Amino acid sequence: MLRRLFPHPMLSLTLLLIWFGLVNAVTVGHLLLGGFLAIVLPFITAPYWPERPKLQSPWKMATYVLMVIWDIVLANIEVARVILFVKPEDIRSHWVDIPIDLESPEAITMLAGTITMTPGTISAMLSADASNILVHCLHTDDPDAVRDEIKSRYETRLKEIFPC
Amino acid sequence: MTFLAELIVSVFLIGGSVFALVGSLGLVRLHDTMQRMHAPTKATTLGVGGVLIASMLYFLLVKGDFSFREILIVLFLLLTAPISANFIAKVHIIADETEDNLPPASGEHGWAVYDEPPAS
Numbered sequence: 200m201l202r203r204l205f206p207h208p209m210l211s212l213t214l215l216l217i218w219f220g221l222v223n224a225v226t227v228g229h230l231l232l233g234g235f236l237a238i239v240l241p242f243i244t245a246p247y248w249p250e251r252p253k254l255q256s257p258w259k260m261a262t263y264v265l266m267v268i269w270d271i272v273l274a275n276i277e278v279a280r281v282i283l284f285v286k287p288e289d290i291r292s293h294w295v296d297i298p299i300d301l302e303s304p305e306a307i308t309m310l311a312g313t314i315t316m317t318p319g320t321i322s323a324m325l326s327a328d329a330s331n332i333l334v335h336c337l338h339t340d341d342p343d344a345v346r347d348e349i350k351s352r353y354e355t356r357l358k359e360i361f362p363c
Numbered sequence: 364m365t366f367l368a369e370l371i372v373s374v375f376l377i378g379g380s381v382f383a384l385v386g387s388l389g390l391v392r393l394h395d396t397m398q399r400m401h402a403p404t405k406a407t408t409l410g411v412g413g414v415l416i417a418s419m420l421y422f423l424l425v426k427g428d429f430s431f432r433e434i435l436i437v438l439f440l441l442l443t444a445p446i447s448a449n450f451i452a453k454v455h456i457i458a459d460e461t462e463d464n465l466p467p468a469s470g471e472h473g474w475a476v477y478d479e480p481p482a483s
Contacts, residue, residue, distance in 0.1 A: 217435060287394055292397065312441075322445070326473060331470045335401075
């Protein structure tokens, strides 16, 4: 019964928090209205989300998010340095093929998003069976090192967060 | 106190603006589509982020009330920027790249644009 009423508890909580953010106030009235939306919206859209994404450890997720935010700051400085101080002729861009061991769609989406937001790399495409990811690297001398860093820094952590 | 608050807000505003400027400069300086994509996806996040932090601090320190709309803007930005970047990259690959220019996928199947998905 509880599961039918709240098919996606995390989605409900997120919707409620987003509602508070949108109205920019926490009042009882908005708690009722936001709570109504938080129950009704996941309920209506439940057929499109038949499975609950399994989250192993919210704590690891939080540290992962903080780490990525820090990496985004470093990425900005790094890309700004390349744009400002490296001559456009000297920029060596590479396509990098990264084999991925993650299986759940949520984990792959997180990995692709992380790659796009972090140092000088953009995820461009998946292979047809989602076992490889094509990454464009702005400026590097060693594409293999980029691949190894992404695998060791992000993928291993995501593998712990989203169990297959 | 007010001076200090305004100083902090200004630092974030100027820092954010510098990154936004560098991001725009990247669009001009870099050569091809994929390189140009790096500028708006990176530099702009910190640019917009800096301006939004400045906005939050301004309301918190000067006006004295807490505003969390900015957190939502950052959240939506972080959610949407990789997706739009991914779509631009894909269109670029379909329109301007050939399969020979890309490294082959090391798995059983080729890249999604060129290869059929496995029958499930």
